[in-house]
Amino acid sequence: MIAARRIARRFGAQVALEPTSLEVWDGEVLALIGPNGAGKSTLLALLAGALEPSEGVIERRSGVRVGWAPQRPAHYGRLSARQNLVLFARLEGESDPNGAAERLASGHGLPDDDRPSSTLSVGNRQRLNLAITMLGDPHVLLLDEPTASLDPLQRRKLWESASQLRDARGAVVLATQNVEDLEHVADRVAVLLDGRLLFDGPFEEYQRSEAAAIFA
């Protein structure tokens, strides 16, 4: 669905990602793992189109819709959760923005009041972040540390959503440092270290690899 061809990203003199090739297939959940600063977030942002690569290209199958949840929640703090959802639903071209906002707000257990979203708890802000990502019925979800601040119930809901999307021939790429995420949903694992791709293969193969020992 999405293919990165030797993409690299530099921020000034700092290299965030060495030239890297990676493909995301229909019906899979790909886990990106690696320590802090390995380049996971940069790779996800590049796949999402939120960053432009310094070199290389991103190829996306025609008509594929992508949802991206950055690690730090991305929404307008002065607006309420509902107002954020309606705004992004409109930007995503939803035919019924209010209906979509209502559905996702209740589905993610978001408070239905007028409070600025900046005053929500960390967990609720992350739920809102994920809810916005689901707008526009994406075929591919790119999730950056999505379960880091979720409670167990919401975490399970997220795994269910990821599994459902996989079953519907969609794809999920999640950057994580949470072993539980791998065990519950990952079909494939890509390991990054210092901006370089060390390993890319099925979860079972990863478990037997040296990379698994590194991050155990």
Added chain:
Amino acid sequence: MRAYLLLRKDLLVLRRSPALVAILVLYPVMIAVLIGLMATYANAKPRVGLVDEDHLPPTIVVAGKRFHVDRTIEEVSRNVDLVHLSPEEADRQLDDGRLVAVIDIPPGFLVTLKGLLHSPHLILRTGQGGITPRVEQQMQALVYNLNLRLQRAFTAADRGYVRLLVEGGRGTVLGRDFDVLGLDGTQRLLDKLPPGPQVNRIRDFVHDARIALGLAQQAVDATAHPIQLEVPPERGRSWALSAQVQAYALALTITFLSLMLAAGAIASERDENVIGRLARGLVSLGQLVWAKIGLAAVVAVLLGSAVALIFAVAIQAGNVTGGEPWQRLPLLVVGLAMAGAAVGAIGALIGGLAREARTASLVAILLVLPVVFLGLVPREIVPPAGWLSDLFPFVHAVRFFAAALFDVSPWRTLVYEAAWLIGIGAVFGFLARLGARRLLA
């Protein structure tokens, strides 16, 4: 459409931030008032030293008229703060800039004045600086006023002499008393003499002299005041409601508001971490810049119109001469939109380059005051300031607003200044689009 959605979002954010809006409105209004007060009253009473080396007494008598020295100086020096100083202290304060000028009353001044044969001299020494010419003018006005008072005394004395010549009696000239027969007394003597050719000639002379001296009394007044300045009761607008002040207040308010808003709004897209979401296909950087320029224009129209309405209400309530040009307000709205957009384009550039709202706001504040002050410097006096000011929307907005509201034939100015505003907006808008790429870095 997507730019419109972002613009609507920004307006909603503003509506949910009343404290921010209040500060953004009140701050430029306060600055406008302070600048107005400064322009009106700063240096209104420059400090001038008075060195009395002649040791003038509290009262002096000149041409038979008594003058209270301190009271007279106080009355004629309303525009300066006149301080009595010793010569040394006056020199010191003039050198270190605490005085803008010193007036010396040299020794022998009073004797010369009382002598009525020569004009005594006052000596004005000034420092160097922007208000020196103004102080010189004020000192000339002070001497003019002193002369005027003395002239009145001299004129009164001259009239007394003429009256003495006509009516006769006892008089004093240069301290000496004497009796004068006068034309009336001469006439009475002539009436007692037997008629004859010589008596008749003297009688004719007395008649002619009486007419001539009657005219001389008026001539004394006329030569003392060849031209008199008449000041009729006040007419026209008060300074606070003048066209220029309204134009400056409007331009200052929207320059501050639009610059701060556009800069802060575009940078906050990155602060809120939303820029990545938008940039991945939802909203292009061009649409983002347009949205912020639109925000600046909309807010400029809303708040500029509110400020204009406040002026209008004050003008109507005060029954000010000329009234409020209501039919011109639509023109003003057009100008507000263009000026707001042009300033917004600069704000969007600042926000894009600064990348975070706090830095963007700081840079906007740092930029807005020099831009405004450049626009206040008279271009006739400092041409480079005028050229530099032309590169920013403030001065064009001022001219547009003043012409839109008050010029009898505004179209030429409006088209010219509108072209400037559009040009400036286009250039800075293009640069803002380029600068917005930094938001993704």
